[in-house]
Amino acid sequence: QVQLVESGGGVVQPGRSLRLSCAASGFTFTSYGMQWVRQAPGKGLEWVAVISHDGRVQYYADSVKGRFTISRDNSKNTLNLQMNSLSAEDTAVYFCAKEAVVRVSTTLDYWGRGSLVTVSS
Amino acid sequence: AIQLTQSPSSLSASEGDRVTITCRASQGISSALAWYQQKPGKAPKLLIFDASSLQSGVPSRFSGSGSGTDFTLTISSLQPEDFATYYCQQAKTFPWTFGQGTKVEIK
Numbered sequence: 001q002v003q004l005v006e007s008g009g010g011v012v013q014p015g016r017s018l019r020l021s022c023a024a025s026g027f028t029f030t031s032y033g034m035q036w037v038r039q040a041p042g043k044g045l046e047w048v049a050v051i052s053h054d055g056r057v058q059y060y061a062d063s064v065k066g067r068f069t070i071s072r073d074n075s076k077n078t079l080n081l082q083m084n085s086l087s088a089e090d091t092a093v094y095f096c097a098k099e100a101v102v103r104v105s106t107t108l109d110y111w112g113r114g115s116l117v118t119v120s121s
Numbered sequence: 122a123i124q125l126t127q128s129p130s131s132l133s134a135s136e137g138d139r140v141t142i143t144c145r146a147s148q149g150i151s152s153a154l155a156w157y158q159q160k161p162g163k164a165p166k167l168l169i170f171d172a173s174s175l176q177s178g179v180p181s182r183f184s185g186s187g188s189g190t191d192f193t194l195t196i197s198s199l200q201p202e203d204f205a206t207y208y209c210q211q212a213k214t215f216p217w218t219f220g221q222g223t224k225v226e227i228k
Contacts, residue, residue, distance in 0.1 A: 037165075044219060044220075045219040046219065047210075050217075059215040059216065061216045062216065095164055095165070102170050102171050103171050104152045104171040104172075105151075105152070105154075105170070105171060105212040105213065107155045107167060108157075108210075109167050109170075111165055113163075113164055
């Protein structure tokens, strides 16, 4: 069965960096785009970034563009999110999610349980 | 970025009620819309994709409709396990965006 397991979260000071990872299993990782979505405490879902199946194409939310980098290691079935220049507004649970290409568009059919990132001095 | 506005933000309903949640896009998105259910402390769960297609394993009491800018999620007969927050999400163009959520509570 599909499993997505995030790791790397924790408490970090403002201005510092953190790297999240997502270990994928149960599907052919190299065939699917992957995404990160975050949720601040008590708030709604916010789309963060996407990477194509081969890693060649990435898009970012304006709120993280220039600070976050999404990447993947297809040899290790791992998705990464490098987060730099963190601020309190980045405090959230970060979910990785698997894309599914459906008839009209693309959707997110499997999600990890999330990794909490807290930015605080 | 395309904005999605859900209404209502919250609602109270009883078991067995018919519940309707709407999602309006700031510009046309064809049928590139999904609905997710999220329970506290859990990851979102895909319910509907392509505006009206039911994800495998999701009960048939859930249905979606609409295209262009106006979309609806309907729960035909609310069950105890359906009390949760529901989000719409557009996949027409990046950046993808989510609605602000609709919390369905027990009356």
